[in-house]
Amino acid sequence: MGLCEVITGKKKFHGGIAIPHCKNTAQCETIKMGVPEKVTIPMLQHVGEPCKVLVKKGDEVKVGQLIGASGKYVSAPIHSSVSGTVTDISKMVCMNGAYVDAVEIKTDGRQEIHESVKPPSYHNDAELLELIKGSGLVGLGGAAFPTHVKLSPPKEKVIDTLIVNGAECEPYITSDYREMVENSWNIISGIYILKDLLKAKQVLIGVEDNKPEAIKIMTNIANTSGKIDIIKLKTRYPQGAEKMLIYALTGRKVPSRRLPMDVGVIVMNVNSVSFVAEYVKTGMPLIKKRVTVDGPVVNNPSNVEVLIGTHLSDVFEFCGGFKEEPYKVIMGGPMMGVSQHSLENPVLKFTNAILAFDRKTAESVKKESPCIRCAKCVQVCPMNLLPLFLNASSIRRNTAGLKKYNVMDCIECGCCSYICPAKRHLVQSIRLGKVLLRKEES
Amino acid sequence: MAEKSDRKLNNILMMSSSPHIRSKESTRRIMADVIIALLPAVAWGTYYFGPRVLLVALVTVASCVISEFICEKIMKRDITIGDLSAVVTGVLLALNLPPAIPLWIAAIGGIIAIVLIKQIFGGIGQNFMNPALGARVILLLSWTQHMTNWTNPRMPAAADTVSNATQVADAVSTATQIADVAYSVSSVADAVSSATSVADAVSSATPLIYAKTGQDVLGGVARPEYLDLFLGRVLGSIGEISVLVLLIGAAYLLIRKVITLSIPLSYIGTVALLTWILGGDKPFTGDFLYHILAGSLILGAFFMATDYSTSPVMEKGRIIMGIGCGIITVVIRLYSNYPEGVSFAIILMNLLVPLIDKFTIPRAFGGESRIERHN
Numbered sequence A: 001m002g003l004c005e006v007i008t009g010k011k012k013f014h015g016g017i018a019i020p021h022c023k024n025t026a027q028c029e030t031i032k033m034g035v036p037e038k039v040t041i042p043m044l045q046h047v048g049e050p051c052k053v054l055v056k057k058g059d060e061v062k063v064g065q066l067i068g069a070s071g072k073y074v075s076a077p078i079h080s081s082v083s084g085t086v087t088d089i090s091k092m093v094c095m096n097g098a099y100v101d102a103v104e105i106k107t108d109g110r111q112e113i114h115e116s117v118k119p120p121s122y123h124n125d126a127e128l129l130e131l132i133k134g135s136g137l138v139g140l141g142g143a144a145f146p147t148h149v150k151l152s153p154p155k156e157k158v159i160d161t162l163i164v165n166g167a168e169c170e171p172y173i174t175s176d177y178r179e180m181v182e183n184s185w186n187i188i189s190g191i192y193i194l195k196d197l198l199k200a201k202q203v204l205i206g207v208e209d210n211k212p213e214a215i216k217i218m219t220n221i222a223n224t225s226g227k228i229d230i231i232k233l234k235t236r237y238p239q240g241a242e243k244m245l246i247y248a249l250t251g252r253k254v255p256s257r258r259l260p261m262d263v264g265v266i267v268m269n270v271n272s273v274s275f276v277a278e279y280v281k282t283g284m285p286l287i288k289k290r291v292t293v294d295g296p297v298v299n300n301p302s303n304v305e306v307l308i309g310t311h312l313s314d315v316f317e318f319c320g321g322f323k324e325e326p327y328k329v330i331m332g333g334p335m336m337g338v339s340q341h342s343l344e345n346p347v348l349k350f351t352n353a354i355l356a357f358d359r360k361t362a363e364s365v366k367k368e369s370p371c372i373r374c375a376k377c378v379q380v381c382p383m384n385l386l387p388l389f390l391n392a393s394s395i396r397r398n399t400a401g402l403k404k405y406n407v408m409d410c411i412e413c414g415c416c417s418y419i420c421p422a423k424r425h426l427v428q429s430i431r432l433g434k435v436l437l438r439k440e441e442s
Numbered sequence B: 001m002a003e004k005s006d007r008k009l010n011n012i013l014m015m016s017s018s019p020h021i022r023s024k025e026s027t028r029r030i031m032a033d034v035i036i037a038l039l040p041a042v043a044w045g046t047y048y049f050g051p052r053v054l055l056v057a058l059v060t061v062a063s064c065v066i067s068e069f070i071c072e073k074i075m076k077r078d079i080t081i082g083d084l085s086a087v088v089t090g091v092l093l094a095l096n097l098p099p100a101i102p103l104w105i106a107a108i109g110g111i112i113a114i115v116l117i118k119q120i121f122g123g124i125g126q127n128f129m130n131p132a133l134g135a136r137v138i139l140l141l142s143w144t145q146h147m148t149n150w151t152n153p154r155m156p157a158a159a160d161t162v163s164n165a166t167q168v169a170d171a172v173s174t175a176t177q178i179a180d181v182a183y184s185v186s187s188v189a190d191a192v193s194s195a196t197s198v199a200d201a202v203s204s205a206t207p208l209i210y211a212k213t214g215q216d217v218l219g220g221v222a223r224p225e226y227l228d229l230f231l232g233r234v235l236g237s238i239g240e241i242s243v244l245v246l247l248i249g250a251a252y253l254l255i256r257k258v259i260t261l262s263i264p265l266s267y268i269g270t271v272a273l274l275t276w277i278l279g280g281d282k283p284f285t286g287d288f289l290y291h292i293l294a295g296s297l298i299l300g301a302f303f304m305a306t307d308y309s310t311s312p313v314m315e316k317g318r319i320i321m322g323i324g325c326g327i328i329t330v331v332i333r334l335y336s337n338y339p340e341g342v343s344f345a346i347i348l349m350n351l352l353v354p355l356i357d358k359f360t361i362p363r364a365f366g367g368e369s370r371i372e373r374h375n
């Protein structure tokens, strides 16, 4: 702990980087996008088991109707975001590279609501958990972990702290920020519901100090309700990474290969918390999402409320189209997001941004040159790893080396690749390294 | 509409692993920073020793760059002279050579640095010792006489009077070769006086000879003042003489975050501490300031020992390296036949870097703590 931390009482994680914020859409109030002509809803939009399709070609579906479910615990049900006719059940490449079923629905524009959607009631924790499970909620910050699983820690784990993540440290994305500004009351009611459920003693909301308006609004509301602390975090990437955030707010270090619950903490994204409150009020499952649409080639960068399953091309169209042909399209932020092969990919539950880049920006990810051992990657790694040696071990397929250098602790934040003067593809090789090691261990 | 969606389907977007943005850092930029940081030393060398210095630097740089180019062509590697690292090696080599060095030796030095030390072991980032220092030591062993001729070429040999200390130092020749240094004080003095009579066989000693012999006056020449050492009004290799200009360059590197303070501080600190304890007649009376200012400690600590390829990647390891360099330097300066030990110290520690890196693997964040209970 440095002197400065002792004085301010704040914990600073090791490393990290200062990156351009590019929060161009911070002042863009969320606009609702209309119903697209068709939507494609894949059966895997979460970490865990894919769902089985419950409808068939030709079926009429309505808004909020359950169209995919799985018997497995670590999974999340999938609902139709529109009313219309199922035109096809096709296979598509999904987030983890697997082929999964996807339901294509031609919309009728009427958006009739399914009869199963009604304000729910619950009498105890178990019923509430069941409700949350049924809502299809997954971690909306991008992790996509089924929320009901996260909220059901084993009995022996005592949770004393609920952390609400409003750090939003990735460039461009402002979707959490808009939630804090536009829906702060929802967040607070969600917090109360979850706090009771978890029996947490304290609630901490972490917000980076480059979002003063959000801090102000949240603090005002929290002050009137008490027991909730808004904590201003230093703006530094990856401040929003779970382990870094927990350390910054509580000083607790999540042990290697363990979960936040092992140190008595549950972390939830602001949008997830807010959704819980909304769902308990209305019973409408997770069918829409606020998405930040931005990037150098987008005509009108905006925050758009999009129905899940809407094709990226339609969303970009809604934002005025492109200034020039996009060269690279990313779902999520530029540091950890996933590049998309096609504009016909749909918006998913955990999509918080879609960004379109021109050739020049995209190609700043240049050809590798030899590592000069400058150790800049070491200096920025928030997990205290030695990315240059992980890189070398991975290239040589040296699993002993990968293990020695703690490859599994990498959170793939991208700081090392970002800073590397030799433009080494560090994160990419580390990911491969993890696969190698897993293969060997199994 | 149909046409448009066709185009979209055919148009597969670029895919790559995250992160999708990169910083503006580049190898070339870092090397350019190092070159900029070395310019003050080159400038002072040129001012003090005359324009010949520029010629020496030009020769070493050209030799390094051309060697790198040819080597990579032959080895069918990517040509990397654009990253400027060969230029850095060239400049560093020049700064480590005596100003009167024959140009052909300087050229050979460049070839040794790049071919023998850098490229054979795999090019940038792979070499196990600092190319410039490695070349310097090989030259020293091969052409000892030339490599220890500290004449100032700007002030020609037969300076007639003994009015000012520097000129005297030029006019006189003190212990020239490494072996001479081992002579007792009297024999040094003898050598000096005899050499003085032969006015054209001129070479001089670097300021460290005074520390070595423990004398304040050698051959009628007083040992330099601290200020002369600090400003660089003494004899020595092209780039080592002025502490002031070296510190200006070092400050630039620190501001640009090219180097960290770990190695220089631990290195210089160790030298200061040990020479203070051991460098005097009685313990704790050593003239540590003299040991810091004289010789190539500052050049070595800030610019040579911090070389990326040949220094540890963890700050902890860097401190170990600095301390190791300091100990070896002091042992050589105080207890060996050689007046200066910076090059050898750094090279020896270079060889230990893989080992140091191995023993300083940090624990991952969260890797150390037991699971604590919070209730």
Ligand code: SF4
Residues within 6 Å of the ligand: A370, A371, A372, A373, A374, A375, A376, A377, A378, A387, A388, A391, A416, A419, A420, A421, A422, A423, A424, A426
């Ligand atoms: S930042 Fe890049 S060049 Fe520097 S040590 Fe790491 S991998 Fe090597």
Ligand code: SF4
Residues within 6 Å of the ligand: A380, A381, A382, A383, A384, A385, A387, A409, A410, A411, A412, A413, A414, A415, A416, A417, A426, A427, A430
């Ligand atoms: S090694 Fe992993 S955790 Fe460390 S900076 Fe790179 S991506 Fe982030």
